[in-house]
Amino acid sequence: xxxxxxxxxxxxxxxxxxxxxxxxxxxxxxxxxxxxxxxxxxxxxxxxxxxxxxxxxxxxxxxxxxxxxxxxxxxxxxxxxxxxxxxxxxxxxxxxxxxxxxxxxxxxxxxxxxxxxxxxxxxxxxxxxxxxxxxxxxxxxxxxxxxxxxxxxxxxxxxxxxxxxxxxxxxxxxxxxxxxxxxxxxxxxxxxxxxxxxxxxxxxxxxxxxxxxxxxxxxxxxxxxxxxxxxxxxxxxxxxxxxxxxxxxxxxxxxxxxxxxxxxxxxxxxxxxxxxxxxxxxxxxxxxxxxxxxxxxxxxxxxxx
Amino acid sequence: xxxxxxxxxxxxxxxxxxxxxxxxxxxxxxxxxxxxxxxxxxxxxxxxxxxxxxxxxxxxxxxxxxxxxxxxxxxxxxxxxxxxxxxxxxxxxxxxxxxxxxxxxxxxxxxxxxxxxxxxxxxxxxxxxxxxxxxxxxxxxxxxxxxxxxxxxxxxxxxxxxxxxxxxxxxxxxxxxxxxxxxxxxxxxxxxxxxxxxxxxxxxxxxxxxxxxxxxxxxxxxxxxxxxxxxxxxxxxxxxxxxxxxxxxxxxxxxxxxxxxxxxxx
Numbered sequence: 004x005x006x007x008x009x010x011x012x013x014x015x016x017x018x019x020x021x022x023x024x025x026x027x028x029x030x031x032x033x034x035x036x037x038x039x040x041x042x043x044x045x046x047x048x049x050x051x052x053x054x055x056x057x058x059x060x061x062x063x064x065x066x067x068x069x070x071x072x073x074x075x076x077x078x079x080x081x082x083x084x085x086x087x088x089x090x091x092x093x094x095x096x097x098x099x100x101x102x103x104x105x106x107x108x109x110x111x112x113x114x115x116x117x118x119x120x121x122x123x124x125x126x127x128x129x130x131x132x133x134x135x136x137x138x139x140x141x142x143x144x145x146x147x148x149x150x151x152x153x154x155x156x157x158x159x160x161x162x163x164x165x166x167x168x169x170x171x172x173x174x175x176x177x178x179x180x181x182x183x184x185x186x187x188x189x190x191x192x193x194x195x196x197x198x199x200x201x202x203x204x205x206x207x208x209x210x211x212x213x214x215x216x217x218x219x220x221x222x223x224x225x226x227x228x229x230x231x232x233x234x235x236x237x238x239x240x241x242x243x244x245x246x247x248x249x250x251x252x253x254x255x256x257x258x259x260x261x262x263x264x265x266x267x268x269x270x271x272x273x274x275x276x277x278x279x280x281x282x283x284x285x286x287x288x289x290x291x292x293x294x295x296x297x298x299x300x301x302x303x304x305x306x307x308x
Numbered sequence: 309x310x311x312x313x314x315x316x317x318x319x320x321x322x323x324x325x326x327x328x329x330x331x332x333x334x335x336x337x338x339x340x341x342x343x344x345x346x347x348x349x350x351x352x353x354x355x356x357x358x359x360x361x362x363x364x365x366x367x368x369x370x371x372x373x374x375x376x377x378x379x380x381x382x383x384x385x386x387x388x389x390x391x392x393x394x395x396x397x398x399x400x401x402x403x404x405x406x407x408x409x410x411x412x413x414x415x416x417x418x419x420x421x422x423x424x425x426x427x428x429x430x431x432x433x434x435x436x437x438x439x440x441x442x443x444x445x446x447x448x449x450x451x452x453x454x455x456x457x458x459x460x461x462x463x464x465x466x467x468x469x470x471x472x473x474x475x476x477x478x479x480x481x482x483x484x485x486x487x488x489x490x491x492x493x494x495x496x497x498x499x500x501x502x503x504x505x506x507x508x509x510x511x512x513x514x515x516x517x518x519x520x521x522x523x524x525x526x527x528x529x530x531x532x533x534x535x536x537x538x539x540x541x542x543x544x545x546x547x548x549x550x551x552x553x554x555x556x557x558x559x560x561x562x563x564x565x566x567x568x569x570x571x572x573x574x
Contacts, residue, residue: 054403055396057570070403074311081400087393089323096322104315104401144397 005031005065005078005151005183012051014044014058014207021047022058022207029185029202031151034178036198036215036287037187040295044207045187046083049156053081064152076105077148082155085141090130094121094140097129098147107148115143120169134161146173153177153184159193171197195287205295215287222294223285227258227266230279240273241266255279312402312411319398320385320415329377329384330423336373337427338434344370345438360446363439368431368452369459369526372491378420378463379487382470385412386567387480409567413471413560420467424460458525458545465522465556472559475566491519515543516551524548 007029014022022044029035039045052062053069064072064079072078088097098112116122119139129137138161145153153174159167167190174197178184185202188194201218203211211218231237234254241248246261246269258266263282270277285293320326348363389395402408435443466487473483495517502510515524524543 053400055399075403076401083396084393087396089388089392089394091324092322096318100315100318100322101397101401103318104311106311 007052007062007064007152007183007185009048009052009060009062011060012048012058012062013060014047014051014056020207022051022204025060025204025207025209027202027209027212029152029183030200031181031183032178033199034174034184034186034197036194036201037185037204038191038194038201038291038295039187039204039210041189043204043295045204046156047207048204049081049083049154049185049187052154053079055083074106074148076101077107078150079152079154080145080148080150081153082138082141082145082158084156085134085137085160088129088132088137088140091128093126093128094132094143095125097140098144101144101147105148111147111149115146118146119143135163135166138162139166142170142173151182153182153186155184155186157188158186159188159190167193191288191291192286201287203291203294210294218294219285219287219290221290223290224259224293225262225282225284227261227263228279228281228283229256229258229266229270229277230254231256231270231275231277233273233275236273237270237275237277240269240275244269309407309411312407313414315398315401316385316411316415317418320381320419323384323388325384325388326381329380333374333377333423334426334430336377337371337430340371340373341367341431341434342438345434349438360443361448361451364435364443364447364452365455365527367435367439368428369455369462370523371427371431374423374427375463375466375522376488378416378423378467379470380484381419381423382416382467382472383474383480383483383487385416385471386474387483390474390478391480405568406564409564413468413564416467416471417464420464421460424463427463428456428459454545455526458527458549461549462522462526462552465552468556468560469518472556472563475563476559495519516548518552518555521548521552521555525552 009028010026012022012025013020025044025048037045037048047056050056051058051060061068069075069079092100095112095116098115099109101107102109102112113122113125116125119142121136121139121143124132124136129140132140138158142155142158145155158170162170171193174184174186178199186194186198195215198215200214201211202209203218211222213221229237231254234250234256238248238250238256241256241258241261244261244265246266247259249257251257261269263280267277267280270280344367348367389398398408399405402411470483470487473486474480477483477486495514498517499511499514499520502514505511514520520543525545525548527545
């Protein structure tokens with residue numbers, strides 16, 4: 004059971020602050036999603052946490068820096084750039100190399116190869132691998148030492164649907180076993196199904212560090228969808244009650260700032276016949292877009308609206 | 309340190325390029341030894357005791373192939389990590405930077421020593437077969453032992469230079485080019501220039517240039533006219549050993565400090 008404490012992480016590239024005084028915890032037994040727009044500093048943060056980048060601040064794994072851990076690669080499973088492989092060193096040899104350097108029994112290599120579904124291409128050189136296969140090999144390396152911490156940067160990249168389902172199970176199983184799991188991803192729909200907490204950054208600064216539910220409540224919007232035979236009359240009544248009403252075409256109104264029960268009461272009082280009434284809550288993706296709206300370094304026009 | 313060494317040894321052993329280079333070293337040593345024995349047989353230089361020692365030392369230690377292969381392995385030991393971005397994996401397995409660099413240096417030195425010993429064994433086999441088994445009886449074993457020990461140091465040092473230059477110049481390609489061009493282009497050019505100057509201190513100093521110094525510590529020159537070491541005889545083996553070891557230590561230390569300060573991105 005390892006608690007990760009990141010404190011005051013800071014990294015500048017020239018005058019640009021890639022990561023600025025970032026502090027957060029990753030608790031054991033939970034999957035923590037690490038979210039941020041492109042260029043927000045997620046990968047740099049993870050590299051700082053592991054001592055791969057020089058910068059300010061520190062990250063402690065049960066009170067010790069990564070470099071101070073005994074056999075660190077067997078305690079902390081890491082996936083950063085899955086393409087960081089020698090093109091002519093076979094998958095099996097890559098894992099054997101990591102196992103040798105981490106004091107891990109080489110029998111474990113065969114286990115993780117089978118676990119990630121690469122046992123049949125274990126003696127193939129990575130230069131012939133697809134992105135998904137690179138990713139699986141990177142995941143195999145991260146799981147080699149049965150670590151109690153997982154730090155995974157975009158692990159779902161290139162995985163097929165079965166691979167993503169498998170990845171979710173791996174994350175859940177490790178967290179259920181007491182591991183602290185920090186996983187970054189831009190595939191928010193995929194990550195939403197598995198994370199318990201989220202750490203959201205933008206421009207290298209912390210935007211949110213919360214449970215998933217609380218984050219969505221804070222940054223998401225609840226919208227009441229109401230269909231009525233008298234949309235103009237109901238719209239006026241809702242607006243008088245302080246509702247933010249959008250006429251979405253036909254007889255459909257989208258109401259925010261008022262809850263479903265209040266909308267029903269106003270419709271009744273205004274003698275408007277309602278034949279559809281439901282509340283839709285933003286998912287992680289929409290909440291994330293709203294939370295990071297002003298913190299995106301590289302976004303397409305309209306992407307965060 | 310043990311785990312870091314095991315990692316580096318496995319890393320080196322599991323790359324096909326290493327196996328190719330080892331094969332090149334073995335085959336190259338064999339071919340060079342056969343060629344030298346052929347020439348020596350024609351010249352009958354191994355008839356006297358001094359001639360036998362010198363001839364054997366030439367056959368055993370004059371092959372440049374093993375020296376260059378050691379340099380290439382040294383350059384690859386760090387250059388591949390940067391070229392293929394596997395330095396992240398290395399630093400995650402061995403996060404203490406000086407320890408990671410020391411493991412690389414020890415691995416390169418160990419590999420170079422093995423190559424040098426293999427080259428010496430090949431040289432002995434060829435020499436005994438082509439120069440006659442009695443040549444060893446005529447030779448001074450003390451002189452030969454010194455030359456062979458010097459050769460092992462020379463090969464190991466050249467391997468370490470490959471590692472150091474790769475970090476210092478932040479380029480595997482440049483380091484390899486320098487290691488190959490230096491003995492055949494730069495040093496001859498410098499020697500030619502000093503000879504043209506006719507300034508004795510400069511000519512004497514030219515004998516201690518890195519490759520010449522390495523050759524000097526692995527030589528067994530006889531005195532007088534007819535020595536096989538036309539270019540290296542001016543260097544004192546002891547001074548050459550000091551010059552060569554000093555250069556290797558200085559460059560390795562500089563590279564280690566640079567690696568400690570910035571190990572990941574070059």
